[in-house]
Amino acid sequence: MRATSLRPQLRQERSSISIDYGFTLCLCYRPLLTSARLRVGAAFQRSGLSKCGVQVRSCAVATPERHHALYRSELGYRTDFAEQYSLLDIIGKGNFGTVWLAASRQDPSHQVAVKIVPKSRTDRSHEESLECIRREVSMWGCLSGDSRYVAELLGLYEDGHNVYLVQQLCQGGDLLEALKEGPLPEACCAAIMWCVLSAIRDCHDHDLALIDVKPQNFLLTAAAMSSGTGTGQDGGCGVRHLRLQDQMGPGPSGPCVVACDFGCSLSYTELMRGAKRAGSPVFFAPEQFTNNYGLVVDEWAAGIMLYLLLSGRYPFWDCKREELDKKLPAYQVMLAVCSAPIAFGGPEWYGISRDARDLLSQLLDRNPATRLTADRALRHSWFARWMKAAEANDGGDSSAKAKSADACGAVGQSPQRWRTTSSRSGTDDSTRRRRAQAVTVVKTVGCCGGTTDAIMAAQLGKPDLGPTLAGCCGGSNIVPLLASPVYMPLPVGATTGAPETMAVDVAGSDDEDSPGCSVAYYH
């Protein structure tokens, strides 16, 4: 049927057509579109409807066909997508498909994400494309439901052109987005990495390697967006306020981060047969360059992710994330991954705990045989510390809570964050003031429990001279936290010498290098 023959009928009824991504058009002219196998965009062009003042917001993908009775399923999926869901807006685009926000037609308040994957990719035959989709779906399907750290796959649909993967909507976007505002507080990184490593552990328990572990493939859920205790200046909600304790156990809100995208995943058997190289080279483990690797490449990539979350940088390159995202020649990537030392020297590491570095070194172990597995990584003392600190904040440890209340109460802060190591007795006011002049606000770091940012400031002094401490704030305005006059608000970046890292005592923690609380200080 020639497309031009559509024109009179369309013109005749155009006043009653309301176009929403072509669904209405599909509905009204189903037989014509079906028989002619026209994509909506093409139908518009040819019919001249656009000239009649009717607009289509997007024709980037072929729209779902409502004629499921006529369509014979190729993959065995349902064919009534258009009856079940309406597409609302594009959320994002990947290499192989477009992700849409969609709503259930029965209950429009129920929103989902739908990945629309064309059945024929330009770089593959139709059969090969279908095989890729089948593989991804079978891997995802066997994890979804079994692991709470994997995005839920809610339904599978197909039509003549596309496959529709209906999945849990993750409102927070991906972790790369979250990193755009700079490194995340350490407490928040612990919460995220708990989910990432749990997802990896669950995959490995199913004899699957995720392979493409990177921030883009981990999504922040609705739970992440509503997390926090409301104490920060920004309301206390959102990514920077994620708490480790909310990610554990079968809580009603679920984890803050889930894994998505199983397009590169490989089964253990496939790995043993000699897997093909896939994924993003800057996240490759050294052995991945040889095409002879096992499940623990995921742990290596998780190590790179942790480094990135904590510092905003990649471990083997002396540049920021954005700089490296521009393409590097493959041999340069390989050389760095296989031989460059892991740097912890930059200023972004001043506030990071020794435990975090230790976990990183064990994940980024170039020997796959000794590399920490996800299961063991989850039992690393870094997580235990953050849990302990969080419990103390939440009231598990009443004495720590009381001490903390002492420290913070004087300036009306909620009783949670920092306490002084001691206020050196016998220090007169002029000495305090002199020291205070030399206090340097080092950086914003995550603080105990992850519920507020802390601006850390350290006073001039040597360790043997005693007290060192910290201002606490939400957002960027420094407020004097502690009762002692030593601690004064200072402009960020005021420094008087070369920084060294020093531990600060934190409420609820007995150890000297409390998580997330080391600061730079100056002599």
Ligand SMILES: Nc1ncnc2c1ncn2[C@@H]1O[C@H](COP(=O)(O)OP(=O)(O)OP(=O)(O)O)[C@@H](O)[C@H]1O
């Ligand atoms: N379930 C979801 N909820 C919300 N947003 C999502 C969801 N799944 C994907 N997205 C968004 O859509 C974007 C594209 O996702 P997709 O999985 O197609 O691509 P990708 O991971 O970038 O690419 P590729 O599959 O090519 O590696 C993601 O970056 C993410 O921001």
